[in-house]
Amino acid sequence: MDYYNSRSLTFSNANIVEGYTVAGPKENEGRYKGFFDLALADDMFGQNTFERAERKMFEHAIDGVIAKANLVNADINGIVGGDLLNQIVSTSFAARKYNAGFLGLYNACATFVESLIVGATLVSCGYDNVVCSAGSHFSTAERQYRYPLELGVLRSPVTQWTATGVGASIVSRNSNGKYPKITRATVGRVIDYGIMDVNNMGAAMAPSACDTLVAFFRENNAQPSDYDVIYTGDLGKLGSDILLDLTRQEGYDISKQQHDCGASLYWDEQQTYQGGSGAACSALVFNGVLLGRLRRGEYSKILLAGTGALMSPTTSFQGDSIPAITHLVEVCI
Amino acid sequence: MDYYNSRSLTFSNANIVEGYTVAGPKENEGRYKGFFDLALADDMFGQNTFERAERKMFEHAIDGVIAKANLVNADINGIVGGDLLNQIVSTSFAARKYNAGFLGLYNACATFVESLIVGATLVSCGYDNVVCSAGSHFSTAERQYRYPLELGVLRSPVTQWTATGVGASIVSRNSNGKYPKITRATVGRVIDYGIMDVNNMGAAMAPSACDTLVAFFRENNAQPSDYDVIYTGDLGKLGSDILLDLTRQEGYDISKQQHDCGASLYWDEQQTYQGGSGAACSALVFNGVLLGRLRRGEYSKILLAGTGALMSPTTSFQGDSIPAITHLVEVCI
Numbered sequence: 292m293d294y295y296n297s298r299s300l301t302f303s304n305a306n307i308v309e310g311y312t313v314a315g316p317k318e319n320e321g322r323y324k325g326f327f328d329l330a331l332a333d334d335m336f337g338q339n340t341f342e343r344a345e346r347k348m349f350e351h352a353i354d355g356v357i358a359k360a361n362l363v364n365a366d367i368n369g370i371v372g373g374d375l376l377n378q379i380v381s382t383s384f385a386a387r388k389y390n391a392g393f394l395g396l397y398n399a400c401a402t403f404v405e406s407l408i409v410g411a412t413l414v415s416c417g418y419d420n421v422v423c424s425a426g427s428h429f430s431t432a433e434r435q436y437r438y439p440l441e442l443g444v445l446r447s448p449v450t451q452w453t454a455t456g457v458g459a460s461i462v463s464r465n466s467n468g469k470y471p472k473i474t475r476a477t478v479g480r481v482i483d484y485g486i487m488d489v490n491n492m493g494a495a496m497a498p499s500a501c502d503t504l505v506a507f508f509r510e511n512n513a514q515p516s517d518y519d520v521i522y523t524g525d526l527g528k529l530g531s532d533i534l535l536d537l538t539r540q541e542g543y544d545i546s547k548q549q550h551d552c553g554a555s556l557y558w559d560e561q562q563t564y565q566g567g568s569g570a571a572c573s574a575l576v577f578n579g580v581l582l583g584r585l586r587r588g589e590y591s592k593i594l595l596a597g598t599g600a601l602m603s604p605t606t607s608f609q610g611d612s613i614p615a616i617t618h619l620v621e622v623c624i
Numbered sequence: 625m626d627y628y629n630s631r632s633l634t635f636s637n638a639n640i641v642e643g644y645t646v647a648g649p650k651e652n653e654g655r656y657k658g659f660f661d662l663a664l665a666d667d668m669f670g671q672n673t674f675e676r677a678e679r680k681m682f683e684h685a686i687d688g689v690i691a692k693a694n695l696v697n698a699d700i701n702g703i704v705g706g707d708l709l710n711q712i713v714s715t716s717f718a719a720r721k722y723n724a725g726f727l728g729l730y731n732a733c734a735t736f737v738e739s740l741i742v743g744a745t746l747v748s749c750g751y752d753n754v755v756c757s758a759g760s761h762f763s764t765a766e767r768q769y770r771y772p773l774e775l776g777v778l779r780s781p782v783t784q785w786t787a788t789g790v791g792a793s794i795v796s797r798n799s800n801g802k803y804p805k806i807t808r809a810t811v812g813r814v815i816d817y818g819i820m821d822v823n824n825m826g827a828a829m830a831p832s833a834c835d836t837l838v839a840f841f842r843e844n845n846a847q848p849s850d851y852d853v854i855y856t857g858d859l860g861k862l863g864s865d866i867l868l869d870l871t872r873q874e875g876y877d878i879s880k881q882q883h884d885c886g887a888s889l890y891w892d893e894q895q896t897y898q899g900g901s902g903a904a905c906s907a908l909v910f911n912g913v914l915l916g917r918l919r920r921g922e923y924s925k926i927l928l929a930g931t932g933a934l935m936s937p938t939t940s941f942q943g944d945s946i947p948a949i950t951h952l953v954e955v956c957i
Contacts, residue, residue: 384947397706412742412746605710605713616716
């Protein structure tokens with residue numbers, strides 16, 4: 292691999308002061324049961340369509356993270372984030388509730404880490420508080436990207452299960468306490484190894500995860516052993532295996548540190564095959580699990596690498612392969 | 625209107641060192657004939673689908689702006705931008721060609737100004753050169769958002785015509801010359817006045833344009849008369865009239881300064897009714913027309929307010945109204 296351009300950024304004062312999660316029923320029956328601020332009993336969330344349920348999850352997560360941080364709407368300068376629906380309507384419609392500026396983002400399942408990077412740049416440019424948010428919903432994504440839910444198609448063993456959930460963080464410029472900070476980031480480039488199987492997202496995304504991780508290590512003179520854990524977004528089990536092989540070929544052994552938000556979200560008995568996928572994976576695991584471990588001192592330095600597959604049904608129908616992207620943040624306390 | 629949170633940003637060194645435009649055939653027969661770097665003779669651009677043509681327009685615009693700025697790919701740290709297709713596939717697939725980091729953005733037709741704001745934050749955080757890009761294609765947007773092209777539906781007199789084109793700017797941290805600079809920006813909030821008519825985007829977006837312009841003036845103690853021109857994105861003729869009324873009610877008369885990229889793009893004889901719409905409007909007019917006027921000293925201080933309507937066909941089918949957003953940059957030389 293050739294690295295022409297530095298894609299890394301350094302931030303001096305991007306504090307993650309709070310995180311909040313809304314998880315679907317299946318997600319709260321998984322490995323992180325009890326870690327979420329709100330676990331839905333019903334993935335309709337009292338709404339008459341799945342799309343409106345997803346929107347309400349965003350509203351609830353944004354309200355929740357602002358309240359949990361002891362802030363009010365008037366303290367928030369910006370909301371940044373996105374979701375998997377066409378025209379990122381869940382996030383955009385949820386943002387109507389707030390007076391904060393809104394920057395809509397889309398990098399598929401890498402959107403949560405993208406939102407943390409954009410949030411960190413905004414506080415570096417003078418904003419006080421930015422809400423960074425991303426999420427997904429199984430039922431809206433399934434029917435938009437794949438098949439009608441009523442069809443009940445058999446799923447391939449290499450598939451993953453789109454997670455239902457929304458995670459939101461507040462990144463703040465000034466902090467009156469010791470908070471986890473986004474210290475460095477590497478923006479991903481778009482990598483396409485010609486994978487055509489839309490059921491095998493892990494294989495499409497693993498080369499991209501390798502590319503960004505290796506770029507981060509090289510550009511920052513860092514090593515995997517510098518970190519307590521390295522969480523990838525939603526490579527799943529198969530994709531994680533491929534990633535370990537690829538990074539080893541580049542001279543980095545991340546097998547001791549690497550975990551995958553998606554692969555770890557469900558128990559095997561939940562029959563998600565390769566684990567979870569979707570923008571919710573890294574948003575739920577970071578805000579629900581990792582942020583708490585950082586704040587309690589269980590971790591002091593972690594990497595979060597959000598992975599995304601950038602195709603659409605139209606590009607797949609037109610015979611295009613699947614480009615992927617991985618954004619990475621270093622979070623330290 | 626109540627303004628709780630400052631949404632404005634100030635940039636000290638965000639130079640727009642170059643701009644490049646690729647325009648469709650109809651766009652180059654309009655009022656800005658001859659202003660574009662590349663005018664397509666055929667909106668298929670040698671491809672076998674309209675979607676691939678749109679992608680190639682992005683590739684060409686990004687290649688073009690890098691070459692025109694006397695830079696090479698290795699100089700570019702980041703590419704930021706988006707388009708109107710589901711999953712912003714035109715921009716994402718085009719970004720495969722480059723080693724630069726990619727942040728995918730979506731705020732509908734406000735995406736070009738969003739990309740300038742994100743580009744300015746990235747150079748403020750240490751990137752040297754960022755390509756900011758957005759565009760749209762009549763034939764891809766029409767069949768995704770409205771009707772099959774073959775159907776030949778009659779258009780309502782309040783409709784606008786989605787412009788075919790891509791514009792790209794390079795925002796640079798260090799400049800060896802005097803370039804137009806992004807000096808201030810206001811990130812838009814999402815405004816929804818309950819407009820339900822998807823053929824009348826101008827009416828849906830005008831309140832949002834008013835909100836961001838007034839926020840910018842108030843937060844920065846600025847006046848319309850401080851500017852040579854104030855270009856809105858794609859309000860069209862009707863939307864522009866509504867905007868002038870709304871801003872007047874807020875105590876700001878912008879009638880002397882205001883122009884609309886979309887409304888000015890075509891001649892009346894081209895039968896686009898209210899003018900152009902689409903992410904291409906502000907990208908084409910800013911890079912093809914305004915940047916040159918700034919560089920030649922014809923303008924010294926302008927505002928560009930990108931306007932976007934954030935609905936999707938799904939939200940409209942489910943009975944939701946049309947939220948809108950407007951992002952604003954101040955560009956001075």
